[in-house]
Amino acid sequence: MSANSLDPAVAARLKRDPDGLVPAIAQQYDTGEVLMLGWMDDEALHRTLTTGRATYWSRSRQEYWVKGDTSGHVQHVKSVALDCDADTVLVKVDQVGAACHTGDRTCFDAGELRLDAS
Template identity: 60%
Template sequence: MWKTLETLPADQSVSLQEVLAQIPWNADGLIPAIAQQYDTKEVLMLAWMNAEALQETLAKGRVCYWSRSRQQLWRKGESSGQIQELREARFDCDGDTLLLQVDQTGPACHTGRRDCFYNLVQGDRVVVDQPVLIDPGT
């Protein structure tokens, strides 16, 4: 499937169901999903999806992940209100990573920061370069 997509000209398509059937899930039945703010292109986070989370996300337009720590579906913002509305979903060239263009409400990170990539490597130090926007306990 992925080789077929590599050679298709622009504006050609294949069935979504065919593509979903060919996802190369990892040994745990997961695929990494990068969430990116649709309008600013800011990379917000990386999480994991299983088949159920991906199907729910595509069907409902609200992003759902698989929580590896809790071993259950994680509907982004379900308890915090910091939801991600799906604007666009893309597979990479070999189908083993998703790029989700989302509209993020509030912070994406559970720490209360805008995104999860706030630990900046500077020489021999790691600097926290983003403030907490909301109390993560709320």
């Protein structure tokens, strides 16, 4: 394994989309608050695991970004886990400041959708 590659045992488990990505849910480690969803490929996951800073792949800019490098709203990684299907990553973080690019604490505060179930 090279210094810049994901552990082969982890890489073998991941189920990626056709672009080689998996969704990564960021959650506040101590409260359980869901903060945001980003995307990771093998390199972003490797960087996250080895630096302790959440690193994502930007689908729009086609580049890696480390949460907080521009805004100062850093995500200090506390743990990383795969879901049962190994197609989603849960990144438990200590969020400094806002998680959302809008400046809000979480990306999931735009209003709940109405349930029509009877």
